[in-house]
Amino acid sequence: MDTAVTSKTALKGAEFLVKETTPSEIFIPEDFSEEQRMIREMAEQFVAKEVTPLLDRLDKLEEGLMPSLLDKAGEQGLLGAAFPEAYGGLGKDFITATLINESLGAGHSFSVAMAAHNGIGSLPILYFGTEEQKQKYIPKLASGEMKGAYALTEPNSGSDALSAKTTAKLSADGKHYILNGQKCWITNSGFADVFTVFAKIDGDKFTAFIVEKGTPGFTLGAEEHKMGIKGSSTRQIYFQDAQVPVENVLGEIGKGHLIAFNILNIGRLKLCAAALGGAKGSLDISIRYANTREQFAQPIANFGAIKHKLAEMATRIWVCESALYRTAQLIDQKEHQLLADGKAFNEALLGAAEEYAVECAMLKVTGSEVLDFVVDEGVQIHGGNGFSDEYVISKAYRDSRINRIFEGTNEINRLLTLDMTLKRAMKGKLDLMTPAMNVMKELMSIPDFGNGEESAFAKETKLIANMKKAILMTAGAAAQKLMMKLESEQEILMNIADMAIETFNCESALLRLIKLTEQRGAEAVALQADMVRNYLTDAADRVNKSGKDAINGFAEGDEQRMMLLGLKRFTKAEPFNTKEARRRIADKLIADNKYTF
Numbered sequence: 001m002d003t004a005v006t007s008k009t010a011l012k013g014a015e016f017l018v019k020e021t022t023p024s025e026i027f028i029p030e031d032f033s034e035e036q037r038m039i040r041e042m043a044e045q046f047v048a049k050e051v052t053p054l055l056d057r058l059d060k061l062e063e064g065l066m067p068s069l070l071d072k073a074g075e076q077g078l079l080g081a082a083f084p085e086a087y088g089g090l091g092k093d094f095i096t097a098t099l100i101n102e103s104l105g106a107g108h109s110f111s112v113a114m115a116a117h118n119g120i121g122s123l124p125i126l127y128f129g130t131e132e133q134k135q136k137y138i139p140k141l142a143s144g145e146m147k148g149a150y151a152l153t154e155p156n157s158g159s160d161a162l163s164a165k166t167t168a169k170l171s172a173d174g175k176h177y178i179l180n181g182q183k184c185w186i187t188n189s190g191f192a193d194v195f196t197v198f199a200k201i202d203g204d205k206f207t208a209f210i211v212e213k214g215t216p217g218f219t220l221g222a223e224e225h226k227m228g229i230k231g232s233s234t235r236q237i238y239f240q241d242a243q244v245p246v247e248n249v250l251g252e253i254g255k256g257h258l259i260a261f262n263i264l265n266i267g268r269l270k271l272c273a274a275a276l277g278g279a280k281g282s283l284d285i286s287i288r289y290a291n292t293r294e295q296f297a298q299p300i301a302n303f304g305a306i307k308h309k310l311a312e313m314a315t316r317i318w319v320c321e322s323a324l325y326r327t328a329q330l331i332d333q334k335e336h337q338l339l340a341d342g343k344a345f346n347e348a349l350l351g352a353a354e355e356y357a358v359e360c361a362m363l364k365v366t367g368s369e370v371l372d373f374v375v376d377e378g379v380q381i382h383g384g385n386g387f388s389d390e391y392v393i394s395k396a397y398r399d400s401r402i403n404r405i406f407e408g409t410n411e412i413n414r415l416l417t418l419d420m421t422l423k424r425a426m427k428g429k430l431d432l433m434t435p436a437m438n439v440m441k442e443l444m445s446i447p448d449f450g451n452g453e454e455s456a457f458a459k460e461t462k463l464i465a466n467m468k469k470a471i472l473m474t475a476g477a478a479a480q481k482l483m484m485k486l487e488s489e490q491e492i493l494m495n496i497a498d499m500a501i502e503t504f505n506c507e508s509a510l511l512r513l514i515k516l517t518e519q520r521g522a523e524a525v526a527l528q529a530d531m532v533r534n535y536l537t538d539a540a541d542r543v544n545k546s547g548k549d550a551i552n553g554f555a556e557g558d559e560q561r562m563m564l565l566g567l568k569r570f571t572k573a574e575p576f577n578t579k580e581a582r583r584r585i586a587d588k589l590i591a592d593n594k595y596t597f
Helices: 034-059 065-075 094-103 109-118 123-128 131-143 256-292 304-340 345-355 357-387 392-404 410-426 433-444 458-488 490-520 523-554 557-570 578-592
Strands: 148-151 167-170 176-187 194-201 205-212 218-223 234-245
Touching: 034 065, 034 094, 034 109, 034 392, 065 109, 094 256, 094 304, 109 148, 109 176, 109 256, 109 392, 123 131, 123 194, 123 205, 123 256, 123 345, 148 176, 176 194, 176 205, 194 234, 194 256, 205 234, 205 256, 256 304, 256 345, 256 357, 256 392, 256 578, 304 345, 304 357, 304 490, 304 523, 304 578, 345 357, 357 392, 357 410, 357 490, 410 458, 410 490, 433 458, 433 557, 458 490, 458 523, 458 557, 490 523, 523 557, 523 578
Parallel strands: 148 194, 167 194
Antiparallel strands: 167 176, 176 234, 194 205, 218 234
16 A cells, blocks of 8 residues: 555645544554554564663663664664665655654664664755765665764753854865864764764854764763663763864755754654654553552452553553654655655655644654653552562653653743744744634634534534634734734743644544544444543643633733633533543453553
8 A cells, every 4th residue: 555645635734723634634553554564563573572682781881782783773674764775775655664663662772772873863964965975874874884873962052952052163274174062962972983963163154064983083971871761872072173074064054953953853753653662562561560460369450540540541642643643644745745846855855844843843742741651650550669670661761751851842842833833824834814713703603502413423523623713712812912922921832832732632533533433333443432532531621721821821801701711612522431431441451461452
């Protein structure tokens, strides 16, 4: 099956807020081709056989162990799967690349090393390098002969990456740039052969450079002692009059920000994929433990409190997965459309990822927070044993925490979600004004109570449409009231972003459920329906709370009262017995002794 269906009706970036999607338009994990399923199985087997038995040795940073694992992954084609065949890759589509990231996500520190090499360590050269640079480095990065790293962060510039102090000055003979400065938190730095390094030429031209290990004046600090991902090599790197050949400038001088930010769009989606894989692995561990751990003469899996946890973990994983592959397909479609329009392969994927930068930012938040939730509940299910290093769930808990900081903190990604959406509207790429005005008119009118004749999922579909109205009402009023001050009201921006993230996740899950129901019949997907209704019931409350906090942050008097009434109307979910739904979901997980959805 060709997953790259070119669709003229595909949503534009952030357009989910104002446009309906039909279930047939979206890609769901159940649509994976036979080849994709085989690749997933190969990647999961690689983690189970090659990585999991070595986790303790990896955490001790045993010399040469992580690079040797990357070599093995390269031999199986897992490193260069998404690179073009012309540069030694397998030329797989974006959905398959996403699936590989997910399937390797349960590999703890290995997953981090792999993602850094495959993503930020290689993609800047692949997408922004000259033909000579690509020919020189990409085949070796694809095979694993060379390992890649990315050096952006500095001690005093994290989220504010463009305030970097590392300098680059052209040598007197014009043959080298002389780099001075330091970088920190550089993943893979202990064994990487090639680094993408950002520095400022003449104090203001933010530029990327390809710097090879062994460059004179380039040195490494000691390994960092970290809370988690202890097996991931993380060192500071220093430049003291380091000589980098002028032909190693990457991209255009002064345009380094384009490389940094465009690579991050793809990185955010891939982080969500890896986090999803990690969450599935941690849920499996927790289910097996609940089935074998006995208290009061029976397995703890029999208790309602444990069933509640297992079902909620599974529900959030399923919803996250729905949103991830929906977005992966949108990027894949856009990439193929741009290729058909004559764009080069690098421009096509970067353009596609930029189009859906809002969705990528939302996925990064969702994936990292789902994983954090799952490992936290996993430790709780393990009780005192979960606090012991002997149990892998404690490692999963520590390793998870970095994901809310990597690839832009979740706070930055929440702020970006709304900022990028409003900028798209201002550039005329997205009409938010008309639907927002329609919502305000609707607030003045008598509510529509429906005609009583409803199709399956009509109530759920209406709830999601209403959630979108709640967002448009809140964001529209905030923008109108605060105008230029809005960007400094970070709490309000994050409240509205949370409403958008929840709504996108709800819609993605419901569309997947409807598509599955059409394919398999309602009875076959009854538990998936339980998960969706369970999630929607709770999400409506969360959207209400975020909306209330936002409205109370900028409105008062009659305007405030009217909007709060509207918010209550727009987030009213049908009563649903989530307790029994969770028990049904948990019983399936417990019977199968693993996550089976």
